[in-house]
């Protein structure tokens with residue numbers, strides 16, 4: 625199986641968890657895109673669900689698929705969110721935000737009774753951190769916020785690069801919420817919980833890509849087949 629086939633296989637397994645009447649959170653990224661496509665087929669075949677997308681990109685795809693959408697204002701509690709991840713460990717701790725949707729992804733995951741991660745085997749790691757940690761910040765006071773983050777990181781990572789994410793046009797990448805993203809190349813995050821609480825204490829930090837205690841299960845597609853972690857049902 626190539627990478628796309630693996631993503632599709634993980635998405636198809638997660639789609640088996642969907643029942644009539646469910647309120648769903650729809651993730652963002654190339655793996656979540658497969659899930660939304662499969663869900664669209666089921667909706668067109670008669671499945672009744674309402675969904676909250678985690679990004680404008682996912683909203684557009686879901687609309688094109690004919691999937692009924694709602695908002696967290698109309699539907700503040702969801703049954704299940706299915707989303708991809710940039711990394712996950714055996715304890716279902718995640719790094720997310722490679723696609724820049726971490727803020728809405730985290731709000732939607734937190735509003736869901738269950739969050740199931742879908743990924744190919746390359747995302748499954750022993751220790752989080754090889755993927756640079758996205759940190760979403762308010763553009764106001766960017767430089768001051770960046771320096772405050774660098775000081776916090778320097779306690780454990782004395783020379784970790786902290787880079788403002790840019791789009792293809794060279795301008796700063798702007799999230800759906802109008803914020804910027806700083807990517808922290810940390811390599812190994814031995815204590816993600818401690819880092820998470822340090823980051824949220826910095827004014828200007830809107831959210832970070834450590835998803836801790838949010839995922840209840842994962843479907844990981846490998847060459848040898850599907851591996852399931854945690855609880856799917």
Ligand SMILES: O=C(CO)[C@H](O)[C@H](O)COP(=O)(O)O
Nearest residue numbers: 653654655708721722723725
């Ligand atoms: O967090 C995300 C977007 O903000 C994505 O879930 C993450 O980047 C994984 O994407 P992909 O499935 O394309 O590898």
